[in-house]
Amino acid sequence: MSPAFYGCILFWFLQTNAVGAELKPPENLTMITMNTNYTLIWDWDQSSSAVNFTTQYVAKFKLKKSKKTPVWSTACRGTSSRSCDLTQFNLYYLGSYVLRVKANVNGHFSDWVQTEFCPDKDAALGPPDKVALSPAGSDLEIVISDPLTSTNNSMKQNHPDLYYEILYWEHFPDSRALRTQTVSSRANIVILPNLKPWTWYCVSVQSVYDFYNKKSSFTSPHCMQTEGATPWGQIFGYFLFSLVICFLVILLSLYFFFWCYKTLKATWFPAVQLPFQYLCDSTGPHFPRLLTQDSDSEMLCDEVTVCPESPVLKIHIPPPEALPVPPSGLEPDSSGRRRRQDSSGSGDSGVYSTGGSHSSTGGSHSSTGGSHSSTWAKVSGQGPFDLEQVKMQDVAPGLKTQLVNADEGIVDMCV
Known part of the structure; x- marks a missing residue:
């Protein structure tokens, strides 16, 4: 072989060793969580289009008690993205896990980088799934739906002591300063008392779990107007409106029945009778025939009076x-x-x-x-x-x- 061929092989070997020596593990492993949705993300400084990552997890207690090398479960293998979704693996909410990630470039692997994750402690708590308002006289009734897990179950299964902070204030059309008030409740239905009648109020709700000092973000404001004693003018207006509606309904009903009556009468008992006459025909039997304008007038008969036989x-x-x-x-x-x-x-x-x-x-x-x-x-x-x-x-x-x-x-x- 020529010296050039050996030179190329040597250059490729030296370059490969240099890349392997410079391949660094991922950095800044972080869990992005919400209730029971977990996503692990990381950073990697080197730019290479051929890089891919492998993510594994194992329960923490297996690392301490197992005498043998623990069996890691692979969550993501050979992915080029810098994140791995662990939601689908249904990690036990009260458990503790160890997560690790490594990089791979052309068959060369970096070192593993690890992080610990406990859902009960580290997972963020989400706000209520839904908030609905309805007037209850001069008060407001608030219906709160619990935060949901990834399987659409209530988060109160994981946090039995979960409760809500309700922030409400009077809504003004201008930009005056807001005077907010707060109410705490573990119930899902809350009535805000001592509100002004016929006044707009806005409400925002937050989920709270005190054991690990978890607090969710507030929901977007929901506004509703309270009610009160109905004014007499409004009652009289409703009464007149109902009378007009009843009158129109009765009038239309009578018109409909009268139209049906006229139609049936014109159909079964027409005012213009059909021109049936008896023809005098001495050559044949007497039977009724329909006369037209073209009929011969000589064929018509005078009126005949039938008397009983003597x-x-x-x-x-x-x-x-x-x-x-x-x-x-x-x-x-x-x-x-x-x-x-x-x-x-x-x-x-x-x-x-x-x-x-x-x-x-x-x-x-x-x-x-x-x-x-x-x-x-x-x-x-x-x-x-x-x-x-x-x-x-x-x-x-x-x-x-x-x-x-x-x-x-x-x-x-x-x-």
């Missing part, structure tokens, strides 16, 4: 054996028809019948003297028969004669 005169003829013997004055006709005997001529007569007795007819006025005659109905070969009484006013006035067919002849009767 009663039909019925004459009941008894059997021959039940007929009485006719009087001597009547003679049978050879044609089997008995005619009415009238001494004075033709005229109107009445017919009366009584059960089982002779029928007598009377009162026919003649054209000359108005004499009465008796009319008998005769049947060929048989005597006179009884007729049922007939009321002449029930017969239609246009009816003059009626022929009744019998088994043995035809009775010609003038009604």
Whole structure:
């Protein structure tokens, strides 16, 4: 090999040894904490893009009691950032731990640098998670939510003696000096008494743990106006407003029901009836048809009045054996028809019948003297028969004669 090749190898070896000798460990290890959120940060002065860091932790009691080399748990390996988040490892809050960090550049490691960490003592306490205000007459009600751990549990599980410092003051629109007052409470619901009615107040709350003298920062101010006795003018205004609202609601309801009523009435009972008429059609059955303006006016019918059908005169003829013997004055006709005997001529007569007795007819006025005659109905070969009484006013006035067919002849009767 050439001397140049050996020279390059020697130069690389010397440079590597120089870097390893100059590689320093990280400095200023610091824990950034809030409740149960823990992050370890550090500084490193040398600038090198190939550097990375390794972070490990172990419980402190294992270093004292273990005879063997303790097993360190690696939290971050080969990270280029100058921080390591330990929150996800759920370190025991009352425990004590030893943390260490080293740097690595191209396979060369620096020395370990260590620090101790006790969450109960070193972890910072956070402010309340939430503060809500609500008026309670002339007082203010404050609802405080506990600080939360990384698993959303209350910090009172770790600090049972946790309490709150409540700072409140009257809010002024101008920049006058504030006169603050302080109230301490372990409860989550606090009422601030002796406040002015209809006045704005601002509140800020701080978490406190006295054992290690832990105090959180104050929350951002929350402001609320107190209430008091409602003025009569405001009550009267509310009353008038409620009356107007009720009137409008009733008016709209009535209008809605009236509109529904008109719509239903116009739908089911229209004011304009459909033009249905009866057509006079002698060639076919009578049925209603819809007429239009193009319909022939000659097809229209006049108004028709329907009257009940007139009663039909019925004459009941008894059997021959039940007929009485006719009087001597009547003679049978050879044609089997008995005619009415009238001494004075033709005229109107009445017919009366009584059960089982002779029928007598009377009162026919003649054209000359108005004499009465008796009319008998005769049947060929048989005597006179009884007729049922007939009321002449029930017969239609246009009816003059009626022929009744019998088994043995035809009775010609003038009604």
